[in-house]
Amino acid sequence: MTATVPERDRAQPALPGARGPLSAGLLATLVEPHRPAPDVDGVRGTHPYGEDLHLALYMLYELHYRGFSGVAEDREWDPALMPLRQALEERFLGALRADVPTGRAAGTAFDELLVEPTDQRESVAHYLEREGEPWQIEEYAALRSLYHLKEADPHAWVIPRLRGRAKAGMVAIEYDEFGAGRAEDAHAQLFADLLSDLGLETHYGYYLDVAPAPALAVVNVMTLFGLRRSLRGALVGHFACVEVTSSPGSRRLAAAMRRTGSGPAAERFYAEHVEADAVHEQVVRREVIGGLLADEPYLEADVAFGADATVHLENLLGTHLLGAWRIGESALLQLARGAE
Structure with a gap:
């Protein structure tokens, strides 16, 4: 790691430093x-x-x-x-x-997600699988901790806003995300175990001060969609996008962990997502999206927007990460860096 953060109170995250x-x-x-x-x-x-x-x-x-x-x-x-x-x-x-397509059919948006990108040089998962160095894997995990240590929490806000098939399918997937009744198997805990294998801090919110805006944006969009009932379709689209795209990327990241000897818990987190999210993809498309649009067909464009916005923000983060790593620089926000 090229930047450090101070020791913090274990009960709650400390307030970060200002950036403007x-x-x-x-x-x-x-x-x-x-x-x-x-x-x-x-x-x-x-x-x-x-x-x-x-x-x-x-x-x-x-x-x-x-x-x-x-x-x-x-x-x-x-x-x-x-x-x-x-x-x-x-x-x-x-x-x-303004930056992503609007008015698209949900099926069109999700069919595109199933197509392997032609330019694999722009994929963080491909990069880490083939040539990522241990310090880059550590940086990736540190930044992703802001997302994965609250994994599935923002999506739970949509449950009371769904009904029938959509609600049943969403709850079934969330049950798996939260460990199927076993706290040690909750995906957030599995990621904490990954951080421990990498020698990183497992405390919730610990790496906020070194997380650049693109890493914050991919977390913020979940809460933006989750706190607004009017954006329930977009939150379903976000959730579905994550589930549909997770399995192939997780397979590559599991390989990256294995190649660099990152540890069994580090490999397990991504290996678990290869299997679980392959199943979740079918449930989310057929039951969650299918059920939602059967009940509220006018939300189709919102579902597509949620997926497209997720891809857009992940691409911005990927551009930031690869832009720094390819020239041997840290992708972390330096504590001494001036505010924007």
């Missing part, structure tokens, strides 16, 4: 509630995929998960924070709607 005026202002009001939240006018000129916006949005969203050390739990739905969160979300969502 929005995140700095939000940090101040989280620590001192009498301070006003940043003015939403400042959101308009902020890059929709930039460091400042995504750190601020991540902090607001994290209040719905485990919160932060030193921040009161009742800040989760503090009305004073809602205008800022809405402005950040609209800036991010507007960029996604």
Whole structure:
């Protein structure tokens, strides 16, 4: 690892360092509630995929998960924070709607996901399988920890918004994601075991300070879709995209772990996803998507949008990772780096 993060309270993640005026202002009001939240006018000129916006949005969203050390739990739905969160979300969502196809059929979007990319040089999984060095695998795991240590949690928000086949299929998949009744087999725990094999910190949220905006965006989009009932179709599309694309990529990452001798738990996490997600793919397409669109056919474009937005953000992250690694540089955000 080329960057380190300080020792932290084990009960909750520590608040991160600021990356710009929005995140700095939000940090101040989280620590001192009498301070006003940043003015939403400042959101308009902020890059929709930039460091400042995504750190601020991540902090607001994290209040719905485990919160932060030193921040009161009742800040989760503090009305004073809602205008800022809405402005950040609209800036991010507007960029996604502008950058990915809209109005597509869900079947078209998912059929494309089943086709192997022609340019394998742009695939992080291919790169790590063939030539990834141990330090690059460690960086990948550290950044993915922000996603995988809350794996399946954001998707659970859609369950009360579904019914019939869609709900039954979603619950069946989530049951597997949460370990099928065995805490040690929950996928988040399996990823913590992977981190341990790699000699990395397993504490939830530990690597936030070194995670660049593209890594935060792939986590933020899950919560954006999850907290808005109007985006339930997009959350199903996101979930389905992850399940459909997971098995081939996991097979390559398992091979990368094996090739570099990363350890049995590191290999197991991805090997588990090869088998589980191959089954989940069928359930999510036939039952979750099929059931949802049978009940609410007008959500088809939203399902496709959720999948396409996921691919777009994963591609941005992949470009960031490979762009750094191919010239021998760290993909982690350096603690001394200036704010955007």
